[in-house]
Amino acid sequence: MRSRPVPTPSSGHEPRPALEAVGLRKRYRGGLALDGFDLRVEPGTVHGLLGPNGAGKTTAVRCLTTLTDLDEGTARIDGLDVRRDPAGVRERIGLVGQFHAVDDALTARQNLMLFARLSGLSRGRARTRTDALLEAFGLADAADRPVSGFSGGMRRRLDISASLVLTPAILFLDEPTTGLDPRGRATVWQAVREVAATGTTVLLTTQLLDEADQLADRVSVMDHGRVIAEGTPTELKRRLGGDRVIAGFAAADLERAAATVAGAVGSEASVDPDARTVTVEVSDGAAALAPIVRALDAADLPVDDLALRRPTLDEVFLHLTAETPAHRAAEDQEAR
Incomplete structure (x- = not known):
C-alpha cells in the first residue's frame, strides 16, 4: 500500500526499537490508568494503539512523551530512558495531541516560524524549514492566511507539520482526526503517510478502526491499562476466524x-x-x-x-475489549 525506508539489521543484530515500554504503571485516585503496559514499536513503522475510552491510551502517550511521571516500569525512546533522560527524549520526539497547538490569530507561516525559532533554528534555517513544510503538507497557497479561517483538516495538517520542525525520530499522534469530517480525515491520513514515507516512526492512538486499518503496519489493542492483543491488522482479523x-x-x-x-x-x-x-x-x-x-x-x-x-477491525475491537469503569475513572481523573 505504501513504501518507505525501514532500517534493517546489520551484522546479524536486530535493530534497536524506536520505542520500548515494559511494565508501565500509573495510578490516579480513580485507580490504575496503566497496569503493566508493554509496547514495542519498530523503527520506520506506523504503529496503531487502539482502545475504548478510559483504556489508558492518552496516559500512555503522556508518560512516554515525559508529560506525566511514571510510577513503575521502564520506557526507552530511540534508546534513551524516559525517566532518566527526559530532556534527551523530548529532543527526539514530536507530539500532536487531541487539541490544536497552533495559534488561530497567526498565519500558517507565522505559526511554523514561531515553532522553528522556539526549537532553536536560526532565522534563515527557520524560514527554509517553514517553506518546506508548507509545501510538503499542501499549505503553501494558504500560508499567509490566519489559521482562524482554516478547515479542521487544514489545522490538523498544520499541527502535524509544526511537530516535524526538527524531524523527530518518533512522532506521537494522539487521536489526530477526532472531530473531523471524512474529507478532513482523508487529508490527515495522507499527511501521516507522507510523514511515514520519510522514515519517521509514528505511534498513532485512535478509536477509529478504519484509521488503523488504513495507516498502521502493526496494531496493539489496549484495555484495562495494558495491551491485550497485538499484530498486523490482517493477523488480528484472523482471530475471528x-x-x-x-x-x-x-x-x-x-x-x-x-x-x-x-x-x-x-x-x-x-x-x-x-x-x-x-x-x-x-x-x-x-x-x-x-x-x-x-x-x-x-x-x-x-x-x-x-x-x-x-472480519473487520471493528469486530476484533468489540470482541477483545470491554467496558471497565475503574480505568475509565482513572483516565477521567487525569484529565482534571
Whole structure:
C-alpha cells in the first residue's frame, strides 16, 4: 500500500526499537490508568494503539512523551530512558495531541516560524524549514492566511507539520482526526503517510478502526491499562476466524437455504431472520462462492444478494475489549 525506508539489521543484530515500554504503571485516585503496559514499536513503522475510552491510551502517550511521571516500569525512546533522560527524549520526539497547538490569530507561516525559532533554528534555517513544510503538507497557497479561517483538516495538517520542525525520530499522534469530517480525515491520513514515507516512526492512538486499518503496519489493542492483543491488522482479523459468505433470501426460503449452503461448504450456517440472510464461515475465500451458487441453483433457491466479507477491525475491537469503569475513572481523573 505504501513504501518507505525501514532500517534493517546489520551484522546479524536486530535493530534497536524506536520505542520500548515494559511494565508501565500509573495510578490516579480513580485507580490504575496503566497496569503493566508493554509496547514495542519498530523503527520506520506506523504503529496503531487502539482502545475504548478510559483504556489508558492518552496516559500512555503522556508518560512516554515525559508529560506525566511514571510510577513503575521502564520506557526507552530511540534508546534513551524516559525517566532518566527526559530532556534527551523530548529532543527526539514530536507530539500532536487531541487539541490544536497552533495559534488561530497567526498565519500558517507565522505559526511554523514561531515553532522553528522556539526549537532553536536560526532565522534563515527557520524560514527554509517553514517553506518546506508548507509545501510538503499542501499549505503553501494558504500560508499567509490566519489559521482562524482554516478547515479542521487544514489545522490538523498544520499541527502535524509544526511537530516535524526538527524531524523527530518518533512522532506521537494522539487521536489526530477526532472531530473531523471524512474529507478532513482523508487529508490527515495522507499527511501521516507522507510523514511515514520519510522514515519517521509514528505511534498513532485512535478509536477509529478504519484509521488503523488504513495507516498502521502493526496494531496493539489496549484495555484495562495494558495491551491485550497485538499484530498486523490482517493477523488480528484472523482471530475471528475465516471469511464469511452472506446470502440474502426470501423469508420463506431461509431454513432450506441454510441447509443448502452448509452442505455446499461443509460448515454450519447461521440464519438471521430479521436481515433475511444466511451466513457461513469459509476457509478458501472467493473459491467458496462457486459451489454455493451451484448448490443454490440446483435447489432452485433464488438469491437476493450474495457477498464475501472478511472480519473487520471493528469486530476484533468489540470482541477483545470491554467496558471497565475503574480505568475509565482513572483516565477521567487525569484529565482534571
